[in-house]
Amino acid sequence: MAEAKEFAGGAQPADTVVDLSGEMAQALAASLEQASRPIVITGLTFTRSAAAQVLLQFIERQNIPFVTTLHAKGFLPESHANFAGVVGRARRTDVKAFMDNADLIIAVGFDPIEMNYEEWMKRDIPIIHVSSEAAEPGDGLNFLWNRACDLDRAVEALGRLSAVKNRWSAKEFADHRQALERALRPAAGAFAAHEALDVVREKLPADAILAYDVGAHTHQIASQWRTDKPKTLLATNGWSSMGYGMPAAFAAKLVCPERSVTGIVGDGGFQMTAGELTLARRLNLAVPTIVLNDGWLGLMKVKQERRNYPLSGVRLGEPPKSPPHYFGVPCRPAKTIDELRSALDWAFALNGPSVIEAFIDVASYSQTVFD
Numbered sequence: 429m430a431e432a433k434e435f436a437g438g439a440q441p442a443d444t445v446v447d448l449s450g451e452m453a454q455a456l457a458a459s460l461e462q463a464s465r466p467i468v469i470t471g472l473t474f475t476r477s478a479a480a481q482v483l484l485q486f487i488e489r490q491n492i493p494f495v496t497t498l499h500a501k502g503f504l505p506e507s508h509a510n511f512a513g514v515v516g517r518a519r520r521t522d523v524k525a526f527m528d529n530a531d532l533i534i535a536v537g538f539d540p541i542e543m544n545y546e547e548w549m550k551r552d553i554p555i556i557h558v559s560s561e562a563a564e565p566g567d568g569l570n571f572l573w574n575r576a577c578d579l580d581r582a583v584e585a586l587g588r589l590s591a592v593k594n595r596w597s598a599k600e601f602a603d604h605r606q607a608l609e610r611a612l613r614p615a616a617g618a619f620a621a622h623e624a625l626d627v628v629r630e631k632l633p634a635d636a637i638l639a640y641d642v643g644a645h646t647h648q649i650a651s652q653w654r655t656d657k658p659k660t661l662l663a664t665n666g667w668s669s670m671g672y673g674m675p676a677a678f679a680a681k682l683v684c685p686e687r688s689v690t691g692i693v694g695d696g697g698f699q700m701t702a703g704e705l706t707l708a709r710r711l712n713l714a715v716p717t718i719v720l721n722d723g724w725l726g727l728m729k730v731k732q733e734r735r736n737y738p739l740s741g742v743r744l745g746e747p748p749k750s751p752p753h754y755f756g757v758p759c760r761p762a763k764t765i766d767e768l769r770s771a772l773d774w775a776f777a778l779n780g781p782s783v784i785e786a787f788i789d790v791a792s793y794s795q796t797v798f799d
Contacts, residue, residue: 451583474537618789641673644726708781
């Protein structure tokens with residue numbers, strides 16, 4: 429298990445990439461002199477870097493905002509004043525509107541396999557692509573520098589650059605973040621997903637690990653959940669199939685038994701993988717599984733709405749009452765914020781697995797997901 433963990437999180441061997449840090453730094457320094465609003469984006473490859481603190485110092489020295497992809501969350505602190513959101517997820521249009529003000533993209537460890545550049549940026553904006561693999565050229569992509577390099581050495585070279593003034597202001601950062609946080613939490617007439625997530629975030633320690641499944645909640649968690657710790661938010665890559673959340677949570681507990689671990693799944697994903705609870709019971713894994721139960725395949729519902737299609741095949745039916753247990757794993761329902769708080773206290777006090785069915789209203793997803 430330890431060997432697998434080290435292999436999965438390891439960086440590319442140093443002798444397989446070239447040190448082009450000087451060349452890259454020279455290109456970036458010239459670009460910063462020309463730019464008035466540069467922005468940093470980090471992605472999947474950055475999760476293998478050991479130079480996160482150096483990049484943060486560069487961001488602070490240059491007074492540059494930063495955004496991340498879903499998989500890079502926590503590798504730079506999201507409580508930082510310069511954090512501007514997650515690209516391509518809930519309220520993505522708000523994040524994109526902010527990024528469209530930029531006139532230089534500094535992509536550090538951005539992996540186009542995780543997400544294409546064309547999905548979130550304006551055409552022809554200059555790009556400095558700093559990663560262990562070069563990005564493929566494409567229509568509308570204006571790469572000023574794009575070569576495979578030693579990522580950590582390149583980031584260290586960034587850290588040595590002198591400050592260059594730009595037109596960003598702290599007020600712009602703050603105003604954008606406040607507006608984004610409000611948009612992620614629309615007024616709800618019933619218990620909503622964003623309210624449930626805020627309760628879970630409130631209850632979990634800072635270094636807790638959250639694993640979550642695929643569905644509408646994937647987008648909501650990616651944009652709403654705040655973490656300053658790397659490797660504390662586990663999600664599958666890209667548009668993968670449902671069924672990742674529970675096995676990932678149980679695996680995380682096996683790898684990090686001393687850490688608090690929680691899983692969040694939708695009701696559709698839970699129906700597909702409920703049998704995994706037998707493993708959690710057999711191994712007595714102290715992992716609460718929170719089922720966001722709204723009676724819909726929420727992501728498919730929103731996609732059909734966006735295309736003005738009639739809703740078809742997305743209603744799972746009226747959720748039944750929670751049973752006392754699933755495969756011997758105790759279960760409690762939660763239909764309000766206070767009930768969820770109480771259920772989490774109950775789950776964390778158990779010396780074993782548990783299920784909390786949070787009965788939420790699907791409506792708020794229509795205002796946040798694929799907006």
